[in-house]
Amino acid sequence: MSDRKENEVRRLLDTTPAPAVPAELYDDVVRRGSRLLRQRMVVRRLMWWGAVLGFLAFMVWVAVTDPFVPPPSEVTPPLQGW
Amino acid sequence: MxxxxxxxxxxxxxxxxxxxxxxxxxxxxxxxxxxxxxxxxxxxxxxxxxxxxxxxxxxxxxxxxxxxxxxxxxxxxxxxxxxxxxxxxxxxxALGMLSPQERLVLVLRVHEGVAEEQTAALLGLPMERVRTLCFRAMSLVLAGKSGALRLTSTETVRGVERVRP
Structure with missing residues (x-):
């Protein structure tokens, strides 16, 4: 029942006149597609630069402030043998 | 190179x-x-x-x-x-009497022959819902085409849709 219906609708859709493909379609598509590619490349490049700059800033900060050196001990070891 | x-x-x-x-x-x-x-x-x-x-x-x-x-x-x-x-x-x-969602399901399932499962995955809908939408859309298209119902406005179509099982 459903299959017959489906075939009927398919036939109906196939008999609707197919629209003509506009001549400028291909050029428009390539123009927009290239723009998308360029945008993606710019975004990727910006992300790389951000990562590199972040890394450099981190290294400079480490060199200047020495944040990973343990602070000097505040506990004196017990005095023995005198 | x-x-x-x-x-x-x-x-x-x-x-x-x-x-x-x-x-x-x-x-x-x-x-x-x-x-x-x-x-x-x-x-x-x-x-x-x-x-x-x-x-x-x-x-x-x-x-x-x-x-x-x-x-x-x-x-x-x-x-x-x-x-x-x-x-x-x-x-x-040809599908002016359907809602956008009904059109999408009908075109994917019937015109493009996409399987029910893939259609459901593509639209993020349960398969049952895709089946219902497709069935309703097909009924409406066939009813509109046979001329038994003269459907002019979306309101009329919605009315018919509610009556149909």
Whole structure:
């Protein structure tokens, strides 16, 4: 029942006149597609630069402030043998 | 090295051009059914198709064996979903009496022959819902075509839809 219906609708859709493909379609598509590619490349490049700059800033900060050196001990070891 | 790159670019352009030559007609037909526009005046469908194909062009190297036609059709469906939020009203066409969602399901299932499961996955709907939508859409199309019901406005169609089981 459903299959017959489906075939009927398919036939109906196939008999609707197919629209003509506009001549400028291909050029428009390539123009927009290239723009998308360029945008993606710019975004990727910006992300790389951000990562590199972040890394450099981190290294400079480490060199200047020495944040990973343990602070000097505040506990004196017990005095023995005198 | 540079020469090989150029050769690759030329081949890529040729592959894409032959893909568009083969697929554009069928996809434009589907898009025009989706937007419910008359075949000779279908600016929305053309815009939809241009955007979907541009996306396919940009992703051409990353398809990794996926069928470009499937990819382009998927893009078309996504874009139609986004745009149908704003443009609810059809402008005639063979499926003008259906809602955008009904049109999308009908075109994917019947015109494009996409399996129920894939359609459901593509639209993020349960399979039951896809089946119901498709059945309702087919009933409405056949009822409208037979001339037994003269459907003119969306309101009338909605009325009929509620009566149908």
């Amino acid at each position: 540079r020469e090989r790159q150029t050769v690759q670019l030329v081949r890529r352009a040729r592959d894409f051009e032959s893909f568009v030559a083969g697929a554009a007609g069928r996809l434009l037909h589907a898009a025009t059914l989706l937007t419910a526009e008359p075949p000779d005046d279908n600016p929305r469908a053309r815009r939809l198709l241009t955007a979907a194909l541009a996306r396919t062009y940009a992703s051409w190297d990353r398809l990794h064996g996926e069928d470009p036609y499937t990819y382009a059709r998927q893009q078309l469906a996504y874009r139609f979903l986004m745009m149908s939020w704003r443009l609810r009203e059809g402008r005639g066409g």
